[in-house]
Amino acid sequence: MRNFKVTMAYDGTAYHGFQRQSNAASVQQTVEEALCTLLKEENVTINGCSRTDKGVHAREFVFNFHSESTITEKGVVFGLNALLPGDIGISKCEIVPDSFHARFDCKGKEYEYLVHNSRIKNPFYAHTAHMHYVTLDENKMNAAAQAFVGEHDFKAFCSTACDKKSTIRVVNEFSVKREGDMVSFKVSANGFLYNMVRIMVGTLIFISDGRIAADSLPSIIDSKDRTKAGKTAPAQGLYLNKVFY
Amino acid sequence: MRNFKVTMAYDGTAYHGFQRQSNAASVQQTVEEALCTLLKEENVTINGCSRTDKGVHAREFVFNFHSESTITEKGVVFGLNALLPGDIGISKCEIVPDSFHARFDCKGKEYEYLVHNSRIKNPFYAHTAHMHYVTLDENKMNAAAQAFVGEHDFKAFCSTACDKKSTIRVVNEFSVKREGDMVSFKVSANGFLYNMVRIMVGTLIFISDGRIAADSLPSIIDSKDRTKAGKTAPAQGLYLNKVFY
Numbered sequence: 001m002r003n004f005k006v007t008m009a010y011d012g013t014a015y016h017g018f019q020r021q022s023n024a025a026s027v028q029q030t031v032e033e034a035l036c037t038l039l040k041e042e043n044v045t046i047n048g049c050s051r052t053d054k055g056v057h058a059r060e061f062v063f064n065f066h067s068e069s070t071i072t073e074k075g076v077v078f079g080l081n082a083l084l085p086g087d088i089g090i091s092k093c094e095i096v097p098d099s100f101h102a103r104f105d106c107k108g109k110e111y112e113y114l115v116h117n118s119r120i121k122n123p124f125y126a127h128t129a130h131m132h133y134v135t136l137d138e139n140k141m142n143a144a145a146q147a148f149v150g151e152h153d154f155k156a157f158c159s160t161a162c163d164k165k166s167t168i169r170v171v172n173e174f175s176v177k178r179e180g181d182m183v184s185f186k187v188s189a190n191g192f193l194y195n196m197v198r199i200m201v202g203t204l205i206f207i208s209d210g211r212i213a214a215d216s217l218p219s220i221i222d223s224k225d226r227t228k229a230g231k232t233a234p235a236q237g238l239y240l241n242k243v244f245y
Numbered sequence: 246m247r248n249f250k251v252t253m254a255y256d257g258t259a260y261h262g263f264q265r266q267s268n269a270a271s272v273q274q275t276v277e278e279a280l281c282t283l284l285k286e287e288n289v290t291i292n293g294c295s296r297t298d299k300g301v302h303a304r305e306f307v308f309n310f311h312s313e314s315t316i317t318e319k320g321v322v323f324g325l326n327a328l329l330p331g332d333i334g335i336s337k338c339e340i341v342p343d344s345f346h347a348r349f350d351c352k353g354k355e356y357e358y359l360v361h362n363s364r365i366k367n368p369f370y371a372h373t374a375h376m377h378y379v380t381l382d383e384n385k386m387n388a389a390a391q392a393f394v395g396e397h398d399f400k401a402f403c404s405t406a407c408d409k410k411s412t413i414r415v416v417n418e419f420s421v422k423r424e425g426d427m428v429s430f431k432v433s434a435n436g437f438l439y440n441m442v443r444i445m446v447g448t449l450i451f452i453s454d455g456r457i458a459a460d461s462l463p464s465i466i467d468s469k470d471r472t473k474a475g476k477t478a479p480a481q482g483l484y485l486n487k488v489f490y
Contacts, residue, residue: 009367009369010368011368011369081366085371086366086370086371086372087371088368089365089366120334121335122254123254123331124256124373126256126330127331127332128369131331
């Protein structure tokens, strides 16, 4: 029995998130079905590094699975890419120690959030960025966002549907940059709460638009009150960018 | 009664082409329904500059419609953008002479075809470019493609489903260029036959792959035989880029 660690990217538009659902297409089910075909095994379960919401994308998503198959690592990459639809791509496969688990061994992650900031509606970003027509101040947002860096209780930046025991997380880095019409929010942390990045981004957009004061982030964090933070930014702008082990 | 000329872009992934269909979502139907709501009129018919196939995109598509409405040009742009889904964007609206017709007055068009040429499957191009794993020789294809320029009978580069009386067209320019992993084919002509660009691109890919000789394009054109040309390249790589009046 070998343990395969696989890295993939996906456009989440057509999926109801990574995790298998009883009544909707998920990335997990799509990959597991392709693996069953490829390995000629009846049940293959993959351990994903993370859940992702409906419509959220991944540039680097890691999963692992155990198999008796004698297939090579290259065989997994080429075979899965041939069997999977165009919106899921496998980039790497390695054999790892039996104990490796993509979720439990994850030390941190980096997310990117893209906002297409233009008065001209670009239909080619409809599913891959959030549209914001009012001009955003990326410097103001970047300065404010530094209040997120460090160990904090992020309860105010967590969906009320969140079921995690502790809401304390360590944010290592937060940057807001512009390239032309695209504003990019990048955040890395040792872990994320449900909707945490999308609420952080929504709050920073409110700060840029003047609906929340630029210096109020520390007090919003301290309040541990979700209603003090901004709106949850929509799913289609969010990318799981990197996974750290 | 005023005549409105409107320029739009769309991601064609979710549509069965521009033209209204009885049993499937089309760009035309989506825009006409939005116009009926915006103008509070019961039937608004738009004249599109072209048909596009299922899954084909447009960066600049022109249509016109007549209306008694007193709405401003800006009102059409903002109103339609608010009512239309994210994958259709309106960029411009002008009042034009009553006789203007987006299709009949069209003097020529430019198409672009995108091929993502990489050994690494990129899921973010699944619906917006054609994937080709074998390295393409853009210089060889660009040199060969110059045989298309000029007035020719393009019957060999027309789907057998084509119902046009004359298959003679004038190609003004054809260029093949690479930027990183993306190979772009640009062609402008006074008109195009059904699937013409996609068959031209498929034939050039066969030339790059060595399945058709680089110097055989003039004789393929002369043959007027569809079976001598290459495979029709898939719809998702094709963009209507510009419309000339």
